[in-house]
Amino acid sequence: MTPQSEDFSAWYNEVVVKAQLVDRGPVRGTMVIRPYGYRIWELLQADLDRRIKEAGHDNACFPMFIPESYLRREAEHVEGFSPELAVVTVAGGKELEEPLVVRPTSETVIGEYMAKWIDSHRDLPLLLNQWANVVRWELRPRMFLRTTEFLWQEGHTAHIDEADAMRETEWALDTYAAVARELAAMPVVPGEKTAGERFAGAVRTYTIEGMMRDGRALQAGTSHYLGTNFAKAFNIQYQDEEGALQYAHTTSWGMSTRMIGGVIMTHGDDKGLVLPPRLAPYQVVIVPIGRKEQGEATAAEARRLGAAIKSMGIRVHVDDNRPQLSPGFKFNDWEMRGVPIRIEIGPRDLADGVGTLARRLPTAEGQGKETIPLARLPEELPQILADFQAFLLARAEAFRNEHTRAVDSWDDFGAQVSGGWALAFHCGRTECEDDIKADTAATPRCIPADGPAEQGDCVKCGRPSPYGKRLIFGKAY
Amino acid sequence: MTPQSEDFSAWYNEVVVKAQLVDRGPVRGTMVIRPYGYRIWELLQADLDRRIKEAGHDNACFPMFIPESYLRREAEHVEGFSPELAVVTVAGGKELEEPLVVRPTSETVIGEYMAKWIDSHRDLPLLLNQWANVVRWELRPRMFLRTTEFLWQEGHTAHIDEADAMRETEWALDTYAAVARELAAMPVVPGEKTAGERFAGAVRTYTIEGMMRDGRALQAGTSHYLGTNFAKAFNIQYQDEEGALQYAHTTSWGMSTRMIGGVIMTHGDDKGLVLPPRLAPYQVVIVPIGRKEQGEATAAEARRLGAAIKSMGIRVHVDDNRPQLSPGFKFNDWEMRGVPIRIEIGPRDLADGVGTLARRLPTAEGQGKETIPLARLPEELPQILADFQAFLLARAEAFRNEHTRAVDSWDDFGAQVSGGWALAFHCGRTECEDDIKADTAATPRCIPADGPAEQGDCVKCGRPSPYGKRLIFGKAY
Secondary structure: OOOOOOOOHHHHHHHHHOOOOOOOHHHHHHOOOOOOHHHHHHHHHHHHHHHHHHOOOOOOOOOOEHHHHHHHHOOHHHHHHHOEEEEEEEEOOOEEEEEEEOOOOOHHHHHHHHHHHOOOOHHHEEEEEEOOOOOOOOOOOOOOOOOOOOEEEEEEEEEHHHHHHHHHHHHHHHHHHHHHHOOOOOEEEEOOOOHHOOOOOEEEEEEEEOOOOOOOOEEEEEEEEEEOOHHHHHOEEEOOOOEEEEEEEEEEEEEEEEHHHHHHHOOOOOOOOOHHHHHOOOOEEEEEEOOOHHHHHHHHHHHHHHHHHOOOOOOOEEEEOOOOHHHHHHHHHHOOOOOOOEEEEHHHHHOOOOHHHHHHHOHHHHHEEEEEEOOHHHHHHHHHHHHHHHHHHHHHHHHHHEEEEEEEOOOHHHHHHOOOEEEOOOOOOOOHHHHHHHHHEEEEEEEOOOOOOOOOOOOOOOOOOOOOEEEEEEEEO | OOOOOOOOOHHHHHHHOOOOOOEEEEEEOOEEEOOHHHHHHHHHHHHHHHHHEEEEEEEEEEEEEEHHHHHHEEEHHHHHHHHHHHEEEEEEOEEEEEEEEEOOOOHHHHHHHHHHHHHHOHOOOEEEEEEEEEEHHHOOOOOEEEEEEEEEHHHHEEOOOOOHHHHHHHHHHHHHHHHHHOOOOOOOOEOOOOOOHHHOOOOOOEEEEEEEEOOOEEEEEEEOOOHHHHHHHHOOEOOOOOOOEEOOOEEEEEOOOOHHHHHHHHOOOEEEEEEHHHOOOOEEEEEEOOOHHEEEEEEHHHHHHHHHHHHHOEEEOOOOOOOOHHHHHHHHHHHHOOEEEEEEHHHHHHHHEEEEEEEEOOOOOOOOEEEEEEEOOOHHHHHHHHHHHHHHHHHHHHHHHOOOOEEEOHHHHHHHHHHHHHEOOOOHHHHHHHHHHHHOOEEEEEOOOOOOOOOOOOOOOOOOOOOOOEEEEEEEO
């Protein structure tokens, strides 16, 4: 496999396939998510779905075919999405009278039904979510990051006023940041997008940005305050307490299978994937060692231990079914596939009741590989896994901090964004953002929510910054 | 609402919308599944997904766009599905070189990847499943039963030989029958389809058939043994233990949102839905009664009781947020929406610590509506709900038995299938099936797995029956 340090992009393209996360689809830009990759998505989905429901949202399912005319009702929206659409023109053996767009996102069709379901202020807030596949025709497809079809959840809500809609927008952003940190061990930075980077049709767009191990930024989830733009396009109105008709304020927010790409690029190394335990299909793999009778004895012990570990609610796999492969091959294989904890049981271990515990990465000096008593292992593993999860987050946070620097001169800017993030002042003009992008390929990733208040002049053009803080600039996926 | 007894079809179309299960989509034949309907699907999905995983299958996700050429590789398959396809011809602003079919089912695309992933007998069985949306352009769409887009799971597996593939086919059928009985309280009949009713490309097709309250049959899940048809079309081969290349034997099986239609038509009545507790979004609704201070007191008690019931793991809703509606309206509303158990708390009940428990249907003489002490209710509800679930299954089974009759003459056949199922001998010829359908609109629903061995002559043409048992005939959805 190409080392990560040598060619990050080639490493990524190889590891996603070799680790059996994904395969290229039959149509350019599509992907087949294999069981090992899909399980990561299911684990993320289960947690996020629980949070969405606990906050009062209901899941629903809207059709994926949207009449082309719906998209045209919101001018910025159609302009933003038109180049990426897949269009059904023939169905049931006949040319359709009106072509159908395969949803690139569902604001328009959901707006149509919000208008139908909302009459009174009593019907608000309307809090909907759907788990769905969407299609955006990509010119530069890359597995998980930009595929023509991808999976996501899209929240769509309607509110009585801007204040309530903004609370929702912030709730979604906070939730995404928590899921990224707690499950994916990604220390993302939440913040607002500049005008030039807004969602097509939004009044304000918020994002969480993660730093990948090549120093680039990944937008890992977005939350939009749509104002009354879609309410006016789709006539989403309610009667207020005085009986007057008012437009609802709507939001939308989404997190997608792109997160799997984020996990790979935040934690992976030359050996392959490194999966955070909370998203690992197998948190622990047990490899019994030995041939013939000795192999049978260690395999029996491995299965016994596996059952005990499983009863602790831990996802464990016993690798006792591939006699044709050597232990060394198996070790490398599970390391490449990112399994957090490997337990090796050799013939000589049996009498002593011990095994070897190997972490995918050493969490501290000397904490890589160690001999441990097997009897206590099932009880100790939850803490070992929690420690490994915390270690990955801390490691990623340290990496991000090391690769982020305040930059106040245009000379320093280019060097900094070539391998990390620059904290810099900006004038706020979209033309100036375009100039920066043309020169360096970097874009403003966000106005960081937690950035300290500071005044300064644009790193590119020297005009004063209207943001009152530094922006994060970086090259993006 | 149109009474069920007067016009079953009109009743169905009205109740699905009024109960807020579904709305008509913007494109003919599509549906919007609303939260109340989607929750039923989620409950079914969670249970079925658990069974699928426990039996060793892995979930995956294949692209929904399939190159048109894939479908043509299996002759019967393309012939069966061609008239129903939706086709993407334009994407990213350009005409596509090869049109893309939106999957009507995924045997072809999954076959392509099975061929890639399977090398040796060690790779078998390969047990895959996906939860997906599929598209079949319907001429006579009906919400949940036949919509152009619907949700389902589709299992796809590859095996070493016919015997192993047939075990899988039967496992899927048994699992569907168990889910239908245990969750949906639908006493379905499992059996094999005749040749004329087989899935396009299958060697054998199995089905579970439920009887709806108009006496018609609903095919509620199917399981197919595909032989080596798709293995030959997609080159799914493995090396056996001697190193020789062999074709794998494949299966596929699916259950869909159609099941929601089955629940509605198996249990509903003139008042509206009747939902089995295991699939009810709200198993219990509490309606506090009274105005002003009295209303506040009963609402407080309702919320307290609701929290206690929720802590028992029961899905409960407290209807304390619609002061503009009368208690009578609310009672009718929850009955129409099929809630199994309603608790009413009036001002006079508070001092006595009692409430009124109303079942959606009386489960026995005098067991409709009763006064009960509220303190014991949270503990008693699990049994009350289990009894209601069992009652619905028994009621549906009795209904099915009352409307099923052995028929040995063509004169009796037409009358029997006009309002139920006929158990009849058949010659096995597809032309004869077609004649029966042309005359009576009835089709052979299945060769019931549990049907007693019996010999006889075809009810239509008098030729001897090759099945060794009676077939079930009925009109189908």
